[in-house]
Amino acid sequence: MKIGSTYIRRYVPILLLLILSFSAQAQYFGQNKVRYKKLDFKVLQTPHFEIYYYLKNENMLKRFSQDAETWYKMHQEVFRDTFLKKNPIILYNNHPDFQQTTALQGEIGIGTGGVTEALKNRVIMPVMELNSQTRHVLGHELVHAFQYHTLLEKDSISLENVGQTPLWMVEGMAEYLSIGKKDAFTSMWMRDAMLNRDIPSLKDLTNSNKYFPYRYGQAFWTYIGSQYGDTTIVPLFKNTAKYGYENAIRYTFGYDDKTLSGLWKNSIDAHYKPMLKADSSQIKITGTKIIDNKNAGNMNVAPALSPDGKYLAFMSEKDLFGIDLFLADAKTGRIIRKLTSQISNGHIDDFNFIESAGAWSPDSKQFAFSIFSHGKNQMMIINVANGTTVSQTAMEQVQQFGNLTWSPNGKDIAFSGMVEGQSDIFSYNLDTKVITQITNDVFSDYAPSYSPDGKKIVFSSDRAA
Ligand SMILES: [Zn+2]
Structure with missing residues (x-):
């Protein structure tokens, strides 16, 4: 499952990808990418990571390796999983260098924040413009590393099954566990969904590319974490990889996905209703909309x-x-x-x-x-x-x-x-x-x-x- 639908490529500010590299794609060095310079990588060993870097900035490298270990501890508590081998991280100094990586085949666009590969469990990412973004992308990608490790190595679930896990579940979890429950950005999306009476069911999220999986997925896991506790996350995720999300929800909660969708929707309504006293038809927009999809593009x-x-x-x-x-x-x-x-x-x-x-x-x-x-x-x-x-x-x-x-x-x-x-x-x-x-x-x-x-x-x- 290479996530390459045009929807995601076009509409996402920072994309944090995970890539299941099947053997045909799992070559270390892509041949058709232009490289403008040769980078001289060194390796930094930390208790759980092997960090490949060429950054000449000791402070930043130290902070990055400490952040990696902190995320490891936090994710380990949720996943109840331990890496037996050190996890590789390839760190680029900036986004233009990252876009030329030969560790992956295919083009990396401006909007891709980081990548995690299955099987190798390798995280590939640049230092971001803001320290907080670097920390977030690292935390997000390391969730993917744990997801892969837990499913593929510990539970021997096949790569095909992992690939069928819905994107909102996979990416939403990576956002939830690297950002948390409170996120102004996701709240904005949910308020908008409520105003426009367009809160999707889990089936809608799975079947339609209209709903951006990162934001709705984070909102879903926030609901699950708040309502049932974070200990529900990994069992639900594993069951989804094994049996599909509909069956997994039935096994985990004792009711079907439609019921859970309804409960989730009610909780969004209950949370935002006191803040929003009108629906979209009653809201007056101040100012004039001069550029939209009628005279310009969708984005x-x-x-x-x-x-x-x-x-x-x-x-x-x-x-x-x-x-x-x-x-x-x-x-x-x-x-x-x-x-x-x-x-x-x-x-x-x-x-x-x-x-x-x-x-x-x-x-x-x-x-x-x-x-x-x-x-x-x-x-x-x-x-x-x-x-x-x-x-x-x-x-x-x-x-x-x-x-x-x-x-x-x-x-x-x-x-x-x-x-x-x-x-x-x-x-x-x-x-x-x-x-x-x-x-x-x-x-x-x-x-x-x-x-x-x-x-x-x-x-x-x-x-x-
Ligand atoms: Zn991701």
């Missing part, structure tokens, strides 16, 4: 308004061939033209759209954004009037960057970037082509923005104030 993200207020640049999957950059009238939403695309511009392998919108020049004539090209992020600046490329620049040692912001005098572009797994703020001078590192610390520094006089930069950070 429209990363909007950036031009300083003169006339234009809106945004990413959309309007043309079905992937993500493109579009220009629209900011008042009406009328699409003026496609600014650039992966297909027509051979230099762009992918847009760095997940966490990052582009930036307008102060005179509203140029637009700068981060792309993935030739194995790293590069800054592309285009002329908005005719769509021509003004420049395309790699940022030396800053191989992953995003969240661009243009200085008010038009001479500098600041961004958040990663060097050796550390997120800091940098700026690039368009005249001198010099890159300046503005922050340099272990905290995740992120999303910079200039003050109107250009003298200060405000940014997000996980440091204590």
Whole structure:
């Protein structure tokens, strides 16, 4: 079961995959992937892991290995399972490097956060832009490592059976056990489902790709964990792998999946009803919806308004061939033209759209954004009037960057970037082509923005104030 449906590829911010590599796919080195550099991996041994790394950042590596051991202890309590062999983790310094991994065949897109392989139980992941994201992806992938180990090695369940376990159960559990019960993001999805009277049954979740398995799955396990205790999780999961989820629910709870779906729905209703006094038909949306699936694509993200207020640049999957950059009238939403695309511009392998919108020049004539090209992020600046490329620049040692912001005098572009797994703020001078590192610390520094006089930069950070 390689999870590759277009639904998931297209609509998911951070995808944390698990891959059942059957023998045909289980080659160590994919042959058809372009590699731009040779990485010199070393091995760090911890009590339960073998971490392959080339990161030259001892602090971060230490924290990563401690996090791995902490997750191990937490997951071990739920799974009641112990690894007899050390579990391999391959750690990349950044997402562009991870996308070139030869440990897996097939393309890894911008939206894939990490991967866990069956049988080898190997976790492959990059250091993420935020320390909290790295910790989450690691915890999530290690749930998959335990899932595989428990089913395949301890209970001798076949790989085919494991592959038939519904995605909402597998991914939802990985989210539940790495995030917990309280999650603003999942709550948002559930409130929306309730407002629109579209809370799915377990059968709907299994049969329709309309319901994003990560969020609904996390909500399902939150309900199970709260109502029946976390000790129910693994038996239900094992029985599902053996007998299918309908039978597993009957064995575990004594009633059928329809009844459990009803109970789950009631609990969502009971939880959110006091907060939501109306249904969607009664809610007035303030503001005007200018871009939606009628004039653009199903997924429209990363909007950036031009300083003169006339234009809106945004990413959309309007043309079905992937993500493109579009220009629209900011008042009406009328699409003026496609600014650039992966297909027509051979230099762009992918847009760095997940966490990052582009930036307008102060005179509203140029637009700068981060792309993935030739194995790293590069800054592309285009002329908005005719769509021509003004420049395309790699940022030396800053191989992953995003969240661009243009200085008010038009001479500098600041961004958040990663060097050796550390997120800091940098700026690039368009005249001198010099890159300046503005922050340099272990905290995740992120999303910079200039003050109107250009003298200060405000940014997000996980440091204590
Ligand atoms: Zn996953």
